[in-house]
Amino acid sequence: MTSLRAVLFDLDGVLTPTAEVHMRAWERLFAPYCDARGLAPYTSADYFAHIDGKPRYDGVATFLASRGVELPRGAADDAPGEDTVCALGNRKDVIVNRMFDEEGIAPYPGSVRFLDAVTAAGAQVAVVSSSRNTPAVLAAAGLTERFAVVVDGNVAAREHLAGKPAPDTYLRAAALLGVPAAEAVVVEDALSGVQAGAAGPFGLVLGVDRGVGAQALVAHGADRVVADLGELDAAVLDTPARPVARPADNQGEQA
Structure with a gap:
């Protein structure tokens, strides 16, 4: 499992x-x-x-x-x-x-390999983006058919969802997939994005360092950082989910 x-x-x-x-x-x-x-x-x-x-x-x-x-x-x-x-x-x-x-636009080869690996392993996938240009970008990159669930800037505006760093758009995507947030991986390259992942009860927050810096991504909530998703495979799905803090735990930390 x-x-x-x-x-x-x-x-x-x-x-x-x-x-x-x-x-x-x-x-x-x-x-x-x-x-x-x-x-x-x-x-x-x-x-x-x-x-x-x-x-x-x-x-x-x-x-x-x-x-x-x-x-x-x-x-x-x-x-x-x-x-x-x-x-x-x-x-x-x-x-x-x-x-x-x-x-024009072309997807990162390493990201496509990772996408292939996790979908072949049975994981459900979604795109969560602040951009209202998401449909055009996915179409130009040849990725439209790979994602049945897309929560982008258009969906956020229509459904009055708070944008990143709030976790709302990621939580909505997990709900549309029918998967608890605790069993979902968030993959982000932006500080506001990893903050969104850390703010929700997600199982794992993966940071992709495209220039913002690995330390900054970790400081803002990433559990693990890679330079390219091609470094990973479906074994990521076997990562134990991060523990969800309980109120008593938080109180103890504040004390």
């Missing part, structure tokens, strides 16, 4: 290198924005600290706050621009979709 029966994959940076495209898209949005306003220059460190893994508008708001900039939230149908948080987020969406069209 395996301890774990489901694997819940983040998309960008875990299954596909779209995180790299997103990083460059955010830079194309915020580097000139900061330069024109005399703000501290935008760097890749800002992506990991303020944007990575979060819903798009939350990432915009968090980055702007780091520069002391306050904008009205606006609405999701705001025209791409700079007047509201949503307008900036929609402008980024235009940039990244143009890049997808021009550059």
Whole structure:
């Protein structure tokens, strides 16, 4: 008997290198924005600290706050621009979709091997992503048919689910698979994502270090970190599930 029966994959940076495209898209949005306003220059460190893994508008708001900039939230149908948080987020969406069209997308080979291994072993799988572009990315990468359950930014908005670092979207995916969270693996490359895994009663949180740093992933909740999922196989499913803290345990720690 395996301890774990489901694997819940983040998309960008875990299954596909779209995180790299997103990083460059955010830079194309915020580097000139900061330069024109005399703000501290935008760097890749800002992506990991303020944007990575979060819903798009939350990432915009968090980055702007780091520069002391306050904008009205606006609405999701705001025209791409700079007047509201949503307008900036929609402008980024235009940039990244143009890049997808021009550059294409291919999944990480190691991630596909790991996906093959766990599904062959009988595990159920799902994609859990903050991105509203998830269907297009899965289709472009040839992965659509591999996942019957997808909980993305569109589902989160429709069902009013809190985004990462809250565990809600991962919990929803486990529920749709009919698997208790304690028997599910969360696979993430973002700090907010491993925080989401650690915040829920999930059996295992796997971190994939695509640049944020192994120590940071562990510090934020990853039980184990690899540089590439190709390092792993279905033996991951035999990992004993992490113990779920009981109220008495928490009280003892606080004392």
